[in-house]
Amino acid sequence: MATATPRPAIAPAGSLAERYRATRALTEALLAPLSEADATLQSMPDASPAKWHAAHVTWFWETFLLRDHLAGYELFNARWPFLFNSYYEAEGERLLRARRGMLSRPTLAEIVEWREDVDATMESLFDRPECADLIELGLAHEQQHIELLLTDIKHALFSNPLGPAMWPLRYPSVRPEEGSKPEAESPSRRTDDWLTHPGGIARVGHQEDGFAFDNEGPAHRVLIEPFALSRRLVTNAEWQEFIADGGYRKAALWLSDGWAWVQRKGIAAPLYWRGEEHFTHSGWQERDPEAPVAHISYYEADAFASWAGARLPTEFEWEAIARGQDTSGDNRPGFSASAGNQLDGAAPPLPQGAGELFGDVWQFTRSAYLPYPRFQPAEGAVGEYNGKFMAGQWVLKGASCATVRGHSRASYRNFFYPRQRWQFTGLRLAKDQ
Template sequence: MSEARQRATAIAATERALAAEFAATRDLSEGLAAHLSDADATMQSMEDASPAKWHLAHTTWFWETFLLRDHALGYELYDADWPFLFNSYYEAEGARIDRFSRGLLSRPTLDQILAWRAHVNAAMDALIDVSEHEPLIRLGIAHEQQHQELLLTDIKHALFQNPAGPAMFENAQRPSAEAAQLGWHTHPGGIASIGHNGTGFAFDCEGPNHRALLEPFALADRLVTNGEWQEFIDDGGYADAAHWLADGWAWVQAEGIAAPLYWRDSDAGAQHFTHTGWQSRDPHAPVTHISYFEADAYAAWAGYRLPTEFEWEAIAWGQRGGDAPAHDPDGGNQLDAAAPPMPRGGTDLFGDCWTFTRSAYLPYPRFQPAEGAVGEYNGKFMSGQFVLKGASCATVRGHSRPSYRNFFYPHQRWQFTGLRLAKDI
């Protein structure tokens, strides 16, 4: 086979794979929505969260705005009013509704949003096989996958507001294996290579690759469990200011925080709210839905500390994130084949809970945001937030990579956030 023929064959294979990934991603978003009524999909329980219907619409707006509007010959907006409704935070794309008004959008209906999605999917056929659009298409796929995780965590918070504890999934949770004795990954320190190394897709904030100097340290080989967190509570952890950062202690006092989000003690025993409704709290499962403030306080109480993002990443490069648990089924699009998102425990660094680090979410050396509106994707949020690593049980498996940087404000805990301890050696 000639070199030109080989190159053409490789390009065609890439285009087919990209088209399949695009279709699978779009299908999975709608598979999640299939578990919800129109009323479910319209709820917005707090400003941090968005309605499921809005996630389905915003991801469609992304394709229409950044691909179809500018690159599809003759394409016209499906509805000229909808960019105002479904833009998120892109200042370059103009005015938009207030974030906490998203739950007031009873119209367009869920069915109308799904019809828009089908229209955009069909229009994208003309762009999938144009190689110059591949980087932006891969960004759009990764963007929608992020919103699938947000849809799962946002609807969990919304359903939690219902005293009846309705379930999104009928699958019963499986008990976790008994947590092993805490062990440690040790690292001798030295110069570590940090950030995306240029192989495969990455968000802009994952690079540039650079060097970081590490002191000798150890990272726990598993996450802190529910049972261990209960010991912190029983020892008065939430009532002792000595364990807490000043801002964290003020937050505990102001908000009346006494346990992780979704925990309750009832006549049925220790429980937590899940995507399958109220369930018995498994003492061996990783604790989740904790804030940075809580994670830091527990670490201080236990005599350890939070890892830096560079320490976590230095250990993670030896692990295979692609095998991590995830809410999307391995090798298919049928959501019914996957269990509801639920941390299980184990010794992997990926796939149970996002791990808090004590690293501020800041740009890496030589970081430059992309030109245009897509440059607003990550860079403008590099202020006042902390980095989380490791992916969660609600994360699409392709996002389980060492360089991935999630980020939240220190009080936020509606995501699947947990704790992996670190110590100096």
């Protein structure tokens, strides 16, 4: 289990074929340290087994590219679409999400064989212009599932009382002879902790060349009042102060639904906290007080902001500050993190904090996940990708340490339900000016 993950071949950002091969290799590298049992675990209904993720993205390529664009293509196994369709009603009946962990068959080896067959057949489509947009969508889709695989297997391993490690702990930004993690900058040594914005009419949504999901557009104008956004993410040490001050016991700080959730679930700390430790892909580790807090819900983020005398930013405020500042990297495989975490030997995703807007934790906003003006979903089954989820969820911005490099941008809209916290979710405070 705790062996180094083989480094995948890294292709330069460029052709669709190069990026396809690199993305697929990253998925397979994440499977490498997992046993068959590890890859089959489903620890809660919000999560899926690792081998299901590996199969689902392959179903996506087979269904929307090979089946529909390659004359005479025959499915690798005609019974598998029922198992690995996620939520596409247009593609027919499917296995209930909560039962994905019951799939002892097909085996991981059979799924890998299927992936190899699909990869070989996909080579014939890369030079066909009519397939380019769907291939771009497929790449972004697999990158999303790479992050989900990482967060889902973390929860599965956490659920084991032994606290097993997926990888040994390493900090790739530190040379081995230096021997330790670089000291984080103390909040007391930081100056100019707020980024101010004068407000006004801002144009938001996807406006550049290149790929974007349909929910990032159309670009449109919004009115923003003067505000300030914190330069840094809320840290573990600050969250510990919130706990010590009774933050989880003061109903006045919480939204009504959030307070009911805290009481019902007995919530008293972020997910994966235990004493002075937290659970990571490298097992239980001492918690860095200056690292960004992670694995919190929207309810917790909003309560902390109230306790701190601040608020959460809107998605448009966050985007207005972030536009042009995306430092999440290029399209090569690896994880997005300000401190340099990536799949290089064995480097577990860990938020470390470096004052950047992108790449440590997804940041909650107080914006409901709703369609932009004039939004229209795409025709056909792929139109179910985002639009039908635009109710009851909240927008997050900024990517996390588990996000594939190059996957995020200022207009990117991630979204989760307010109770969910198994993803690398944190917060950055805002205030009125």
